[in-house]
Amino acid sequence: MSNLVMPPADRQILARREEIAQALRGFVAFESVITSEEELRPFESDGLTAYKQIPMLAVLPSTTQEVSAILKYCYEEGIKVVPRGAGTSLSGGALPLEDGILLGLSKFNEILEIDYDNRVVITQPGVTNLGISQAVEAEGFYYAPDPSSQIACSIGGNIAENSGGVHSLKYGMTTNNVLGLEMVLITGEVMRLGGKHLDAEGYDLLGLMTGSEGLLAVITEVTVRILKKPETARAVLLGFPTSEDAGQCVADVIGNGIIAGGMELMDRPAIHAVEQFVHAGYPLDVEALLIAELDGPAAEVDYLLKQVTKIAKKNNAVSVRVSESEDERLNFWAGRKAAFPAVGRISPDYYCMDGTIPRHQLPKVLARIRELSKKYGLAVANVFHAGDGNLHPLILYDANNPGELEKTEEFGAEILKLCVDVGGVLTGEHGVGVEKRDLMGAMFTDFDLRQQQRVKCAFDDKQLLNPGKVFPTLHRCVELGRTHVHKGQVPFPDIPRF
Amino acid sequence: MQTKFTTNQLKNPGIAEANKILRNCVHCGFCTATCPTYVLLGDENDSPRGRIYLIKEMLEKGEPATAEVTKHVDRCLSCLSCMSTCPSGVHYMHLVDQARVHIEKTYKRPWMQRALRGLLAAILPYPGRFRLIAGLGRPFKAFSAVLNVFKPTRSLGAMLQLLPKARLASPQTKRQVHFASGAREPKGRVILHPGCAQQVLRPEINEATIRLLNRLDIEVVVPENLECCGALVHHMGREAQALTQARKNIDVWLAETNRYEVDAIISNASGCGVVVKDYGHMLRLDQKYADGAAQISSLVKDISEYLATLELPKGDLDEQMNIAYHSACSLQHGQQIKTTPANLLSQAGFTVKAIPEGHLCCGSAGTYNILHSGIADRLLERKLAAIETVQPDIVAAGNIGCMTQIARKSAVPVVHTVELLDWATGGPVPTQIRAHGRTASARS
């Protein structure tokens, strides 16, 4: 494991481990407190396997009351808490702390209410993203944000990370599709935000919670919007001789006022890896594959498909395949959605990057990544949400080779800094977690970060929830609370004062 | 994933195989979504991703298995739903099989567990013994409710609950060749593996299989001296016993295939089929049997798989019947045969309904419903509720284990896919359907 600095462990807390386990067993079923080293190991990592840390204890509550009791106890005793959904985070969001309790929400796996007339679903946070869509499928509805891990990732985790997905271009990210939640603060206080109505009352705490990466509160119930499935959806596979051509095609499509349901790009290594698993008929002889989906009324879709195909051909597309059935459309996407783990077939390990850039910078960034790939001697497979400029370079490595992980991290960091340099951001949808924590300074000034941390202090003044994530330096809340008083300097001296 | 085996450890072919499997896993967690125990329990340790991790740690350490790992590996149904879901090609089945062997060799179970497992291993694979013990136990079936109350006797209660009300048949002991008499030449020849418990509990399955195949001009040979395929004891980690049974079967089958041409070895219990198809892998290190095992494995076909290569006559039953098709784990995940049986039923004129959450196990899983009746019961309830939503007249499945499990509490008759196909093409009303009070339908 590489050098990841986490907040120093509190030896006194560690010494009280047995006593703490005993106390927690007072709140939940005996088996729901996990204490043996063996059974804690599977929790030591989430989807970012480069980083591992066995937690002090793990606890798996089943109700909001249990969560409240556990957090209240931790607050009183000063014990750190790391919440975990399905553990599919690619930024280390659920990486445990040596002296922390891992709070797993995976037992919260029931859908509570489906309200078609108001177009919402109320669910527990451990329900999977796809599980929500499946629950409303029979009536022709679905939940729009569809991260590639949707079969397994939890809706609570989606909210923590503000997950996106292939269809985010047209239908928004998690934050645009959440209407309410129930959450528990570190003090044990249970709060409800929003509901079935559409607007926040007062401060948009719901918007703040979404994307807060488990640092502000623990989510115990979620209310999301559901949409009627479009009348039809068709996908088209477009193969290009270069990624520059593909990128330009995307820009032209948007420039022509077409907002596709989704537009995804894959490069040659990625195409080959997924074709093995999915057999969707991906062309194996192109440098870049663009999967575009148009959805809506049939006539509109046909019209737009023709437009998109025309634009593609103008941009040198060498292969065009339109889906002729629903099964075929799903098959086209199956490969893209399984792209990350399918890459596991061609490499023992991979490091999935996530950055966003202004779309027109795509060719330049790709070229630079190719240069870096040669410099570091590590292969890269690229997958993009081309519609919104969100990049996922997958760096292929072998953790069993000494030093390779460190090289990979360096390579990744260079890519992310490049994203910021060309006017983009460090992370489009995977979150900062631990992975990009130490790069926050590339994007934010000290003032920016302090202001964000003050928000944290309003929720968690002892900084017990998920410390060591997102922010590189932890300032104490007392320190952040001080005001600076300017003496003497008076602006606008020529304006009269009364 | 990163693994930490020493070069010495990797010299062991089992470890080398485990290492290869583990390195394929990227810890993505997709498998957790379709794992029945994770869906029920919500504990990472009871998910494939978690078990893979536990097994990795256990094998890397090279120490005896602990109670904790054993508990979680025991809870695995081996339904292999995870393998269907895994995008990285992790061969979970071979990994968990190895883990079970390691546990069996190194972990000393509490004496009651040892006794129970020993009992199951000594009885279930031997139809004669099974019939005897089952016959003795049947009068006590009513006491199963009482036995279920106390944890130590729960498995006993579960076993009693699984005993059927119908007659227990005698297993076949002599070699039989089945073919419709007459001037016709057989269009093909297959060996039928009669199974073990299946012969005693539901002899009608083999009877229907033979009738149907004969009707299609296929000669069916049922050899003698066949053993249980080894699935039951293999899933308990008793590798030696399983391999002994496998070798005996291979000898019998090779004797047949050496005598004359055989198109396929038919299995009509998918729980067996999946294991016999794996004989090639199980005996790959056995110098004497490796080739024979591979040959046999390549010949094995599930009955539905084989029927799909033949031209079935159109079904001619009068009435419309809704069939809920239950896709056995060993068939859909183990053998990756997903739509074939349902297609055959549709072509035969039945209305086939898919059961929601079809990828989730019914809880039978070999001896699982005896050893872990708590979880098995919850899965059964869930499956029955799902079946209920499609309001079927009949439930069809391709595996004796599932049929026995679902029939415990099903409101409608539970029959084998082949029984329905036989019925539709000229055979008699399936036994269970008749038992539920339905008479033969008119033929058009």
Place this chain on the structure above:
Amino acid sequence: MDGRIFKPNETREIAELIAWAVSENQPLEVIGAGTKRDIGRASNCEYVLDVSAMTGIMLYEPEELILQAHAGTPLEDIEKALKKHNQELAFEPADYSALLGVKKAKPTIGGILAGNISGPRRIKAGAARDHFLGVNAVSGRGEIFKSGGRVVKNVTGYDMCKIMAGSWGTLGVMSDVVVKVLPAPAGQASIVVLGLSNEQAIAAMAQAMKSDCEVTGAAHLPLDIAKKSKISEIKDLKKPATIFRLEGVGPSVTYRRDRLIAILATFGKCEVLKAAISRNLWREICDVTYFVEPAARCVWRISTTPGEAAKLVAALKKHGSVSAYFDWAGGLIWLSLAAKDDALAGPLRELLGHHGGHATLIRAPAALRAAIPVFQPQNPGLKLLSQRLKRGFDPSGILNPGRMYAGV
């Protein structure tokens, strides 16, 4: 010229000004063009921080779907620039100037975002906050900070844009903002179903929203409101009007229109309104034109569970005479009533506890706004959290103190 008004020209000046205000303990009323000054509890600040001098589009990249502008840029300047590239602000910002009796001032982009002022298309495209991508602002400490960026997909750090949207200038002064822009639909049409009761209209709108017709506006005007419309196609029919908007390319609109008419057949006959008339009608609905006169009446903006809207209004009518119309398929109710007593605040808030949602007193005499809570009172836990949040941005209580809640 009022010497109490400060009009900074750049971010640095805003920072200096606020720093001065902190040191002098002088709260500031923060305004853009001041069109929505009278929303919220009345200000009793001596000094005003007027951002309207900070205008100008800084960056507009149609193909990247982003536009960056100084916070004081008039909305109409932005809309003009977008129109040239066939784009728009999809959340359909409203202009409440007429409603609030403000002449000679037009909304700024900063004000729109600070109030989360969204129009009828919110049901399809999201609210203003959903299009707010990045911000440069100055906190109540006089510190300049930024959040977000100029890309549409970004989760780096907390989503401070969300917390700034709808904060009514109480957390920070925005100096420039980045918004998401989208292609403007080529055309539109509206369908009107006549003669439905409020309950029937809610049911009809639910059906429309549950369909795949991609409805971008669903509103219901009861009879008294329909009669106030300036659109003769509505006014002259003298019936309650339930209106659905469809936007897109011609053939698509036609197809979906016919499909929606078929879906709504059980509710009644449908009239079709062509693009120009449709546009004007939705402008009325968006800007609450119906309640401009008489100006003395109070106006509530109620956000509630769409399916409960008709029941809520019916229950409220038992307590007094009110006039109301529905937008967002029932999710948004505009209500006007006489300015007396507590303007039915008590019963309204109690009913909302039952049906879900919240109410804001958008227009009322200053005295009334001082006497009753303008924004929905919060339960104790939420109140304390909001206060802590406010202190994190503005510990000295300099920016629009008391604008939303007493003491915040």
